[in-house]
Amino acid sequence: MKIPNEKQYLFVENEIKQSTNESLNKDVVPNKDVVPNKDVVPNKDVVPNSEAVISTKEQNKPSKISSTKTLEPPTCDDHLIWDTYLSVFHYPTLVVADKIGVFPFLAANPSTADDLAKKYCFSLSGMESLLGVLASLGFLIQHQKHFYLTDVSRNFLLPENEFYWGGMFGLSWNVASLSPAMMLDILQSKEHSSGKLASMWEQNDMTLQQDKLFTDAMHSHSFAAALGVAGKGNFTNVTRLLDVGGGSGCFSIAIALYHQQMHLTVMERPNVCKIAEQYIEKYDLQDRINTIAIDMFNDPWPRENDTIFFSDIFHDWDKEDCLFLGKSSFDALPSGGAIYVHEMLLDEAKDGSLAATSYSMNMVLITNGKQFTAQELTDLLKECGFIDISITPTYAYYSLITGKKP
Incomplete structure (x- = not known):
């Protein structure tokens, strides 16, 4: 018997039943002379529509793989997904x-x-x-x-x-992990600063204890990088440097240790200035590094410096705020003065490195900013009026971007 197509299955089903009955009752010969009772009229309303039944069965049938077809394996294995999932x-x-x-x-x-x-x-x-x-x-x-x-x-x-990361570990000890649902909600939010770290900075809404915890964390992941800046950056003609948002003062400390001719000022919020002074005293640099409590967005900037330095500051803010910081630096510097921006740079296509792209995602989730490409920072500094932009890799994933005021 041929295997029926799907549209014939009702008829085949009856045929199978009949064949089965015949096999069980071989001696039973149907009486051809028996005439059906003509008075019994089938109710057409209850006879199933064969096409409808077929359609329903088609919907409920699991998809099948032909027994004659070989199942091809994937063109690669899934170790990358495993590595990501388990990370x-x-x-x-x-x-x-x-x-x-x-x-x-x-x-x-x-x-x-x-x-x-x-x-x-x-x-x-x-x-x-x-x-x-x-x-x-x-x-x-x-x-x-x-x-x-x-x-x-x-x-x-x-x-x-000296380079112990314990401060960073302490900051993250009780931080709840980010769920994919939370990430999606933040990424789709139009008000990126709502409830984030940036809004706390803007409102000066952090306690001394919170500032201490955060400043210690930033120091722990920055001090080794600060030595990279001090050793590879060109500070030959710098005499006075303003370290904007300088946190613990780790960059000022490292630069001061490498370049004896310089005086440095850490510009920070009041609580953080107190914390920075403790770090400065630890290295006995009070005579060469001072602090000044200034709101970088609302207070006048000091103008006695020939260099203005930022590390991991631009990545906290959107382009408008970064332009404000760049133009404020330009206005505060003398002709020939320099701006130094220390950041972890994205590749120009913004698809690497993994550290930089991940760091950028972190910034998007907790601040108003992101990581930049070298070209983006170059264009931004030029828009502020700076010239002779140069880029120097300094340490691990970090680079120092410099520009001069004409």
């Missing part, structure tokens, strides 16, 4: 390890997973997972079942080190 565990693992003191302990006592599980009251599987992630990321190395610090951990994950 959500990377930073929390690092912060937890810092919080419980894994790195300073291993610096002095290379240990096994079992030793560390007992010390920190972890299950063995929990400690193995934590150490496995840290080793996979490059923060630890394992030798004969003992874990040791790598160079990056010795530089940035030991509390006694």
Whole structure:
């Protein structure tokens, strides 16, 4: 018997039933002389429409793959999606390890997973997972079942080190993770500054404790980069530098240590000036670095400086605000004065690096700004009146963009 097409299936079904009955009742011969009762008239209203039944069945039928067709595999594997999906565990693992003191302990006592599980009251599987992630990321190395610090951990994950990232970890300790739903809501919001960090700065609405926590965090992820600026930036003819939004003063401190001829001023909000003074005193630079409490958007700028410096400031604000900062710098500088803008730059196509694109997403979500390409910052500074724009890579993902006032 031929396999019917879908439109014939009702008839085939009846045929199958009839064939089945015949096979079960081979000796039963139908009486051809039997005449149907003509008085029994079928109710046409209850007879199903074969096309409608077929349509309903077609909708409910699962899609089928032909048994004669080979299922082709994907043209690539999905490890990139796995890496992205599982990356959500990377930073929390690092912060937890810092919080419980894994790195300073291993610096002095290379240990096994079992030793560390007992010390920190972890299950063995929990400690193995934590150490496995840290080793996979490059923060630890394992030798004969003992874990040791790598160079990056010795530089940035030991509390006694000048470049310890602990301030950043402290800031993020109780921060709730961002859900995709929250991200979508923010990205679609027309009022990007609503409820964000930028609005708190604008309204000077942060307590001394909040300012301390934030300033310590920025110092921890900026101080090594500050040495990169001091070592690779051209400060030969600079005598007085204004560090706008200078936070802890880490860039002023680094530049002062490298360039003995300079006097520097950290321009910040009042609370942050007090915090910066503590950092400045730590390096015994009070005679060469001072602070000044000024609202950069509303107060007059000092005019005795020949260089104005910004680090991670432009990326907090929209283009209109950045133009204001650039033009305020231009007006405050003498002829021949210079502006220095230190930022993590996007590739010109804005599709890399991963660090810069991710940092830009962070800025979009928590401030009014974003990361810039080199060309965008060049055009912005030219619009403010600066000339001779140059770009110098300084440290890791960062670059220093400079311009001169004619």
